[in-house]
Amino acid sequence: MNWLLLVLGGLFEVGFTFCLGKGKEATGTESYIWYGAFAVCLFMSMALLIKATQTLPLGTAYGVWTGIGAVGTVLVGIFVFKEPATFWRVFFISTLIASIIGLKVVSTH
Known part of the structure; x- marks a missing residue:
């Protein structure tokens, strides 16, 4: 289950970088909406990473999370x-994808 949370957290990391890019392109109120979505995705990504590291090794979880991002x-x-x-x-x-898969394969959890 925590691997699923970790992958979801990585996808939210992609989400916050996407929102950052869209916010940079937008103007006025639209940019604030994108930056608000950035903050939500950032919070969700971090919360899911924290939850996943309660049972997964920190180094492996962080490596996979940043790799997905x-x-x-x-x-x-x-x-x-x-x-x-x-x-x-x-x-x-x-x-990088091969390395992420390798970390998952050699993980004991």
């Missing part, structure tokens, strides 16, 4: 914000 943010950048998908970006994000 990093991979998700790069993918959002490529698909939503039209950032370049160069060979090296895709290569290194793939190695």
Whole structure:
């Protein structure tokens, strides 16, 4: 169950970076809405990480959580914000995904 909470927390991390990007593009009241959503996603992400680390090893949980956030943010950048998908970006994000999977596989919990 705590692995599921950790993955969900990582997805909320992607959510807060997405909101940060959208808030940067918006003006006026719309930017405040995006920054408010940023705060909600940030809170949820941290709360889920805290809950997951009650039973999962801290180093593993944090590594997986930040990895999900990093991979998700790069993918959002490529698909939503039209950032370049160069060979090296895709290569290194793939190695990060392999590392996240490796942490899960070798975890004792």
